[in-house]
Amino acid sequence: MTNPLLFEEYPDLEGHIPWLNLLEGPTPIKSLANVEQKVQSKNFLWIKQDSLTSTIYGGNKVRKLEFILADAIEKDKTTVATIGGLGTNHGLATTIFGREKGLKTILYLINQPITKHVLDNLKLDFHFGAELKFVKNYLGVGLYFYILDPIRFHHIYWLPAGGSTPLGVLGYVNAAFELRNQVKEGLIEEPDHIFVAAGTVGTMAGLELGVQLAGLKSQIHGIQVTDRFAASKGKVKKLVNQTLQLLKQDSKLKNFQYSPRFILSTTFYGGAYGRVTPEGSQAVDLLGQSENIKLETTYTGKAMAGMLAYTKMYQRSGNLLFWNTYNAVDMTPIADKVDHSGLPVEFHRLFALYKNKLQ
Numbered sequence: 412m413t414n415p416l417l418f419e420e421y422p423d424l425e426g427h428i429p430w431l432n433l434l435e436g437p438t439p440i441k442s443l444a445n446v447e448q449k450v451q452s453k454n455f456l457w458i459k460q461d462s463l464t465s466t467i468y469g470g471n472k473v474r475k476l477e478f479i480l481a482d483a484i485e486k487d488k489t490t491v492a493t494i495g496g497l498g499t500n501h502g503l504a505t506t507i508f509g510r511e512k513g514l515k516t517i518l519y520l521i522n523q524p525i526t527k528h529v530l531d532n533l534k535l536d537f538h539f540g541a542e543l544k545f546v547k548n549y550l551g552v553g554l555y556f557y558i559l560d561p562i563r564f565h566h567i568y569w570l571p572a573g574g575s576t577p578l579g580v581l582g583y584v585n586a587a588f589e590l591r592n593q594v595k596e597g598l599i600e601e602p603d604h605i606f607v608a609a610g611t612v613g614t615m616a617g618l619e620l621g622v623q624l625a626g627l628k629s630q631i632h633g634i635q636v637t638d639r640f641a642a643s644k645g646k647v648k649k650l651v652n653q654t655l656q657l658l659k660q661d662s663k664l665k666n667f668q669y670s671p672r673f674i675l676s677t678t679f680y681g682g683a684y685g686r687v688t689p690e691g692s693q694a695v696d697l698l699g700q701s702e703n704i705k706l707e708t709t710y711t712g713k714a715m716a717g718m719l720a721y722t723k724m725y726q727r728s729g730n731l732l733f734w735n736t737y738n739a740v741d742m743t744p745i746a747d748k749v750d751h752s753g754l755p756v757e758f759h760r761l762f763a764l765y766k767n768k769l770q
């Protein structure tokens with residue numbers, strides 16, 4: 412790929428905004444005709460497969476990291492430190508693509524319900540060379556990630572949770588232009604509503620700003636999957652406005668006014684990050700059985716449950732697009748080969764607890 416669409420749209424940005432290529436081309440769009448039939452939807456249902464952003468490791472982080480890692484390299488940093496739950500997909504993506512670009516990674520991890528996916532991601536973090544720090548909760552994050560360690564270590568690029576910084580958000584502004592091109596090519600009718608998981612809300616903020624810049628009528632529905640500290644309407648608006656400031660380096664955007672039109676739905680959260688909900692599980696099963704598409708219960712199952720509830724409730728809404736943010740590359744063959752005893756000792760207990768739970 413030569414340049415991001417963003418630089419084609421706004422040529423003044425090139426050279427002012429850091430970027431490197433990780434995405435392997437536009438991600439496919441597909442009709443969810445079988446789901447439509449199963450749930451007797453009067454609306455047209457579609458999926459945008461950001462699960463296929465990369466054949467190394469897919470999902471939504473790839474788009475954010477194109478701008479973030481370029482910034483770290485431009486600032487001469489040798490290491491990226493970031494935060495997440497024990498099974499953070501964002502942390503794993505940062506580790507994998509950071510390594511590709513010669514950067515080390517440190518992950519500050521907090522507790523979350525333990526599943527096989529969580530333990531596999533921990534093993535993969537270790538396998539791909541991340542240094543793992545178990546800081547347990549928000550207090551630990553505040554103390555070590557935000558206060559003590561930044562004072563001590565200057566070679567480190569401090570990346571907030573989910574890569575949801577204005578630069579990370581640009582990845583999804585860019586994605587909205589990709590969607591606009593796919594609409595122009597006739598691959599999908601212009602979506603009336605777009606549904607996406609809202610964790611640290613960078614993805615939805617990028618889409619919210621991007622569809623407006625790209626002249627699409629779509630309304631963004633973020634389905635909240637984390638607590639209010641990570642996901643709130645105020646945070647979406649703040650991220651959109653900060654990202655817009657970056658974009659205003661292009662003369663075309665000097666007078667652009669953003670007016671919020673997104674919805675942040677709390678209905679499918681289930682009260683805790685990572686908690687499995689019945690609606691989320693049903694959505695995962697439905698997509699697996701009828702379309703052979705793999706979702707999971709922490710993010711994408713809940714977001715799909717949001718779209719399914721919407722189509723049931725609002726029968727004449729037109730085209731609904733589900734933005735699939737979950738990596739589709741099967742990492743289990745690698746994870747299965749990793750011996751967890753190599754991880755720092757404070758993580759061993761988690762593997763033992765999970766084994767006991769299964770017995």
Ligand SMILES: Cc1ncc(COP(=O)(O)O)c(C=O)c1O
Nearest residue numbers: 500573610611612613614710736
């Ligand atoms: C699979 C998946 N979907 C969605 C998200 C949420 O994206 P954001 O943090 O930009 O809201 C994440 C974040 O880690 C994720 O791993």
